[in-house]
Amino acid sequence: MNRRDDYxxxxxxxxxxxxxxxxLSVLAFGAVGLAEGVPxxxxxxxxxxxxxxxxxxxxxxxxxxxxxxxxxxxxxxxxQLILFSALIVLLMVAGTLWILGDLRDRMMAVL
Amino acid sequence: xxxxxxxxLLFGKLSADALPFYSAIAATAAGVVVCGALGAALLITWLGxxxxxxxxxxxxxxxxxxxxxxxxxxxxxxxxxxxxxxMMRMQQxxxxxxxxxxxxxxxxxxxTTHGTIMIFFMAMPFLTGLINFVMPLQIGAxxxxxxxxxxxxxxxxTAGAGLxxxxxxxGKFSTGGWSGYPPYTELGFNPGVGPDYWIWAVTLxxxxxxxxxxxxxxxxxxxxxxxxxxxxxxLFCWTALCxxxxxxxxxxxxxxxxxLLACDRYLGMHFFTxxxxxxxxxxxxxxxxxxHPEVYILILPPFGVWSEVIANFSAKYLYGxxxxxxxxxxxxxxxxxxxxxxxxxxxxSADVNAAFGIxxxxxxxxxxxKIYDWMLTLFRGRVRFTxxxxxxxxxxxxxxLGGLTGILLANPAVDYQVHxxxxxxxxxxxxxIPGLLFGMLAGYHYWFPKAFGFRLDEVWGRxxxxxxxxxxxxxxxxxxxxxxxxxxxxxxAFFEAAYLPYTLVAAFGALLILAALVSLCVQVWVSVRRRRxxxxxxxxxxxxxxxxxxTSSPPPDYNFAVLPQVEGRDxxxxxxxxxxxxxxxxxxxxxxxxxxxxxxxxVGMAGAAAGFALVWHIGWLAIIGVLTxxxxxxxxxxxxxxxxxxxxxxxxxxxxxxxxxxxxxPGVTRDDETTPANRGHAAMxxx
Ligand code: HEM
Ligand SMILES: [Cu+2]
Numbered sequence: 001m002n003r004r005d006d007y008x009x010x011x012x013x014x015x016x017x018x019x020x021x022x023x024l025s026v027l028a029f030g031a032v033g034l035a036e037g038v039p040x041x042x043x044x045x046x047x048x049x050x051x052x053x054x055x056x057x058x059x060x061x062x063x064x065x066x067x068x069x070x071x072x073x074x075x076x077x078x079x080q081l082i083l084f085s086a087l088i089v090l091l092m093v094a095g096t097l098w099i100l101g102d103l104r105d106r107m108m109a110v111l
Numbered sequence: 112x113x114x115x116x117x118x119x120l121l122f123g124k125l126s127a128d129a130l131p132f133y134s135a136i137a138a139t140a141a142g143v144v145v146c147g148a149l150g151a152a153l154l155i156t157w158l159g160x161x162x163x164x165x166x167x168x169x170x171x172x173x174x175x176x177x178x179x180x181x182x183x184x185x186x187x188x189x190x191x192x193x194x195x196x197x198m199m200r201m202q203q204x205x206x207x208x209x210x211x212x213x214x215x216x217x218x219x220x221x222x223t224t225h226g227t228i229m230i231f232f233m234a235m236p237f238l239t240g241l242i243n244f245v246m247p248l249q250i251g252a253x254x255x256x257x258x259x260x261x262x263x264x265x266x267x268x269t270a271g272a273g274l275x276x277x278x279x280x281x282g283k284f285s286t287g288g289w290s291g292y293p294p295y296t297e298l299g300f301n302p303g304v305g306p307d308y309w310i311w312a313v314t315l316x317x318x319x320x321x322x323x324x325x326x327x328x329x330x331x332x333x334x335x336x337x338x339x340x341x342x343x344x345x346l347f348c349w350t351a352l353c354x355x356x357x358x359x360x361x362x363x364x365x366x367x368x369x370x371l372l373a374c375d376r377y378l379g380m381h382f383f384t385x386x387x388x389x390x391x392x393x394x395x396x397x398x399x400x401x402x403h404p405e406v407y408i409l410i411l412p413p414f415g416v417w418s419e420v421i422a423n424f425s426a427k428y429l430y431g432x433x434x435x436x437x438x439x440x441x442x443x444x445x446x447x448x449x450x451x452x453x454x455x456x457x458x459x460s461a462d463v464n465a466a467f468g469i470x471x472x473x474x475x476x477x478x479x480x481k482i483y484d485w486m487l488t489l490f491r492g493r494v495r496f497t498x499x500x501x502x503x504x505x506x507x508x509x510x511x512l513g514g515l516t517g518i519l520l521a522n523p524a525v526d527y528q529v530h531x532x533x534x535x536x537x538x539x540x541x542x543x544i545p546g547l548l549f550g551m552l553a554g555y556h557y558w559f560p561k562a563f564g565f566r567l568d569e570v571w572g573r574x575x576x577x578x579x580x581x582x583x584x585x586x587x588x589x590x591x592x593x594x595x596x597x598x599x600x601x602x603x604a605f606f607e608a609a610y611l612p613y614t615l616v617a618a619f620g621a622l623l624i625l626a627a628l629v630s631l632c633v634q635v636w637v638s639v640r641r642r643r644x645x646x647x648x649x650x651x652x653x654x655x656x657x658x659x660x661x662t663s664s665p666p667p668d669y670n671f672a673v674l675p676q677v678e679g680r681d682x683x684x685x686x687x688x689x690x691x692x693x694x695x696x697x698x699x700x701x702x703x704x705x706x707x708x709x710x711x712x713x714v715g716m717a718g719a720a721a722g723f724a725l726v727w728h729i730g731w732l733a734i735i736g737v738l739t740x741x742x743x744x745x746x747x748x749x750x751x752x753x754x755x756x757x758x759x760x761x762x763x764x765x766x767x768x769x770x771x772x773x774x775x776x777p778g779v780t781r782d783d784e785t786t787p788a789n790r791g792h793a794a795m796x797x798x
Contacts, residue, residue: 095400096393099463
């Protein structure tokens with residue numbers, strides 16, 4: 001394989017990534033815009049879910065196309081570290097929300 | 112502009128009131144610091160060693176020297192923290208029905224500085240120093256991945272330690288405990304400079320630790336010698352890896368917590384106040400998001416030391432290597448799921464407490480696995496009772512006791528009874544002294560010959576060991592009883608006669624610990640004087656199994672002339688078995704090592720200046736400090752010659768000298784390991 005092919009493959013990957021990123025962003029913003037612009041068109045929870053899901057896919061797209069993380073063996077260390085980071089951040093954020101939410105509820109109950 | 116305004120502009124809140132003349136004890140402490148610093152400076156000047164120190168040590172990017180400097184820093188801070196601990200124990204021994212010799216405010220400063228120093232400026236630098244020195248050698252690397260960042264981390268940590276020392280002379284330290292909970296540390300309750308000292312000292316050191324964590328993790332992932340797969344790494348490297356990953360994820364919550372507290376105190380914000388939307392409970396949450404993983408950062412590297420020491424002094428492969436690795440990983444992950452056990456009593460519902468209580472108890476399982484693995488490594492080994500091994504045995508007996516009381520505390524219902532009593536203080540010292548401190552001391556004894564080329568005196572080592580163990584038992588076992596009798600922690604005086612016998616015993620134990628520390632100093636003195644008898648330049652005094660022993664003591668700047676080819680676990684042991692050790696390579700090559708850099712000391716000093724300026728609200732100095740740090744980083748990126756080359760001929764000369772020494776040293780058997788016959792060349796014995 002020559003350098004030109006390499007270059008074209010890289011370029012295609014970046015462009016695919018860019019395209020997907022734009023589409024996902026438009027979907028999220030579009031959902032909000034629709035809910036704002038046309039009252040009653042879609043429910044609030046649909047908007048929230050749309051944003052959440054597109055954000056999650058967006059993360060994957062960035063890792064896959066921009067940071068070149070995939071399932072090949074040579075990328076395994078990186079992938080493991082990313083998954084581990086995700087796990088720890090999830091534990092911290094979810095735990096914090098749970099604990100402080102619980103505390104708030106209990107204080108409100110007293111008031 | 113009036114004179115007062117000018118003064119304020121130049122010196123901020125500093126004034127003559129900051130000097131510690133309000134109390135004889137505080138003035139003495141300040142005097143010791145000032146005289147100690149001046150004395151050290153004068154001594155260096157008199158010996159004409161400034162240049163040498165600057166060139167060979169402070170600006171060095173060699174991981175071995177940085178490691179040694181970390182350990183020196185931690186020993187100095189250990190001395191201060193132990194003296195403070197003794198003062199607290201003396202106070203509680205005499206303060207029955209009386210005020211004792213320490214006013215409450217001073218007592219509160221003591222437990223705050225003692226705790227802060229022990230964790231951030233004794234334990235962290237000690238383990239960072241050991242990892243720095245040992246880990247690259249064990250994985251067969253020539254340095255860490257980011258040598259300059261390593262030096263910057265040391266600079267930041269030293270800056271924090273410097274702030275702690277300055278706080279003895281100028282102003283009063285925080286009285287808020289090592290955890291610094293608001294609202295007590297907020298401006299409303301604590302308008303003085305104490306909490307600010309705490310904030311900036313801790314922030315500097317936590318930044319240093321974050322960088323260190325990144326550095327170590329990358330080094331272990333990227334710099335292993337050919338053939339050194341992850342599962343061939345010595346266990347110390349595994350624990351270093353897991354501890355580094357914990358540092359990367361656990362230090363940021365602390366930095367966030369102290370930064371937000373600083374925003375409250377300096378900028379009038381309300382993150383942790385009780386009004387205007389603040390929530391002080393989030394500080395506890397953030398602090399322990401860091402705090403619990405932190406205690407595993409503290410305990411994992413000692414676990415690594417135990418693994419090395421026990422395997423080495425039993426002359427056996429570590430029993431259950433894989434189970435030890437998986438246990439280490441399990442502990443690392445679980446340590447992020449338990450932080451609520453530090454504030455079970457804060458008021459969250461029983462569901463939350465139950466979940467975190469159960470998670471806490473789970474950690475006992477992998478830790479138990481480790482204890483059994485170590486015991487089985489001893490089983491039928493060729494066990495030698497050297498000083499590190501003695502510490503290991505004391506650890507195996509004492510540490511599970513602390514673990515057991517930890518399991519008790521993990522039960523929220525029990526914790527409601529004994530939280531905030533001395534039972535807790537006994538528990539965590541029972542983990543930290545036999546676990547962490549003994550581990551660090553074992554590592555210090557074990558690797559000292561590698562670092563300096565001669566062994567430490569065995570007799571004084573044993574004396575110090577006996578004093579540490581006896582002192583620990585006497586100082587802390589009574590605290591379990593006191594805790595069950597409901598004596599609160601952080602108390603400066605009490606009125607309950609039943610406590611007195613126990614506090615007296617504990618005070619005696621603390622004195623033994625002080626004596627242990629003195630013995631360690633004597634040991635260094637004696638060992639240095641007798642260094643000719645215990646010289647081990649050949650490099651392998653303990654019949655080592657891992658790669659750090661495959662080079663001279665002290666190792667050359669480049670560690671390994673040729674990167675070792677690793678064929679299996681316990682790589683050096685295998686080399687010796689197959690006769691591949693000490694083999695002269697076919698040819699030598701030029702070796703690049705990092706060139707010295709003043710970045711570390713410059714960033715450190717600028718950081719210390721900025722921290723000091725922030726504490727005292729000296730605007731111009733704070734700006735200069737921060738700008739210097741940033742400017743130095745930018746300036747450094749223009750430096751193009753960051754390495755220096757050691758020519759192949761030079762390498763050949765250095766290596767020949769070492770090989771000659773190995774050939775000239777008689778192979779020593781394990782029976783003669785601690786005698787002058789040990790010249791660092793181990794005879795292979797049939798086990
Ligand atoms: C060497 C012998 C030691 C002695 C005699 C000692 C003694 C003490 C005493 C008397 C207290 C105050 C207890 C109270 O609240 O009433 C204390 C607190 C504490 N110690 Fe130690 N200690 C020692 C070693 C260590 C070590 C090695 C560490 C950690 C690596 C450590 C960490 C702490 C911490 C974190 C606190 C809590 C400070 C606070 O309440 O905020 N200590 N120690
Ligand atoms: Cu904990």
